[in-house]
Amino acid sequence: xxxxxxxxxxxxxxxxxxxxxxxxxxxxxxxxxxxxxxxxxxxxxxxxxxxxxxxxxxxxxxxxxxxxxxxxxxxxxxxxxxxxxxxxxxxxxxxxxxxxxxxxxxxxxxxxxxxxxxxxxxxxxxxxxxxxxxxxxxxxxxxxxxxxxxxxxxxxxxxxxxxxxxxxxxxxxxxxxxxxxxxxx
Numbered sequence: 001x002x003x004x005x006x007x008x009x010x011x012x013x014x015x016x017x018x019x020x021x022x023x024x025x026x027x028x029x030x031x032x033x034x035x036x037x038x039x040x041x042x043x044x045x046x047x048x049x050x051x052x053x054x055x056x057x058x059x060x061x062x063x064x065x066x067x068x069x070x071x072x073x074x075x076x077x078x079x080x081x082x083x084x085x086x087x088x089x090x091x092x093x094x095x096x097x098x099x100x101x102x103x104x105x106x107x108x109x110x111x112x113x114x115x116x117x118x119x120x121x122x123x124x125x126x127x128x129x130x131x132x133x134x135x136x137x138x139x140x141x142x143x144x145x146x147x148x149x150x151x152x153x154x155x156x157x158x159x160x161x162x163x164x165x166x167x168x169x170x171x172x173x174x175x176x177x178x179x180x181x182x183x184x185x
Contacts, residue, residue, distance in 0.1 A: 044070030044086045045176075051075050051084045052178040057102040057152035059084060059178045062171035067091030079107040087158075088168065096158035096168050108155055109133050109141050117141060123162075126170035130156075142169065150180070 045061045047070075052059045055075075072087035081103030088096050101108045110116045117133035123142065124130075133141040134157075142156045142165055156168055 039089070040071050042070045042073055042086075044073065044088075046184070047073040047086065048084065049178060049182065049184040052180070052182040053184060055082060055084060055100075056180060057082075057100070057148070057150045058146075058180055059100050059182075060146075060154070060172045061176040061178060062086075062088075062098065062168060063175040064088070064171045065167065068167075068171075071095075078103040078111045080104055081107070083108065083111070090160050090164045090167075094158065094160040094164060096156060096160040096164060098168060098172055099155040099157075100152060101155065102150060102152045105131070105143050105145065105153060108153055109143060112155055112157055113141055123166075125166045126173035128169070128173055130169060140165070144169075144173075 048059050048061050051073075068091065069089045070086055071089050073085060075082065075084045077083070078101055081101050083099050083101040083103065085097055085099045088098065090096060097112075099108065099112055103111070106116070113133065117135075119131045119133050121132050122129050123132055125142070128144045130142040130144045133143065139157050139159060144154050146152050146154065154169075154172055156165055156172075158165075160168070
């Protein structure tokens with residue numbers, strides 16, 4: 001037993017030396033941190049303009065304040081419709097995702113939340129009423145319906161604070177509206 005403990009101590013020392021010299025780990029007692037200056041950056045308005053050509057509903061280009069950065073985008077099918085997603089980093093590094101879709105509200109929320117959710121109230125933001133989905137302690141899902149034709153929905157989710165959700169909601173609703181079939185430019 002003494003030999004086994006000695007061998008484990010030597011292995012632990014080797015692992016610590018290796019980790020310290022390669023800087024492959026760090027001690028962060030407050031939890032992981034995200035530097036808002038690191039990571040990919042995309043041109044969200046250009047991606048949304050490109051998507052508008054073949055999206056069967058109008059898209060919004062959020063007019064976000066300085067310090068916000070778009071870092072991801074994708075598009076795809078959702079049960080009963082299509083979804084265009086853009087991920088943003090708020091100035092403090094928290095991630096929020098704006099989803100624009102023509103799917104019905106329940107299907108859109110279920111697709112983004114990986115399962116059905118129950119609405120538990122509404123909030124007013126950007127001059128619209130947003131239905132709030134999600135369980136306490138988990139990422140919320142805010143959804144609002146935009147008038148048509150054709151009718152569409154905006155969904156916001158992520159780890160952002162309520163003021164950051166409100167900022168993105170307002171920016172999306174006040175941003176440029178790209179009509180169906182808008183050519184990129």
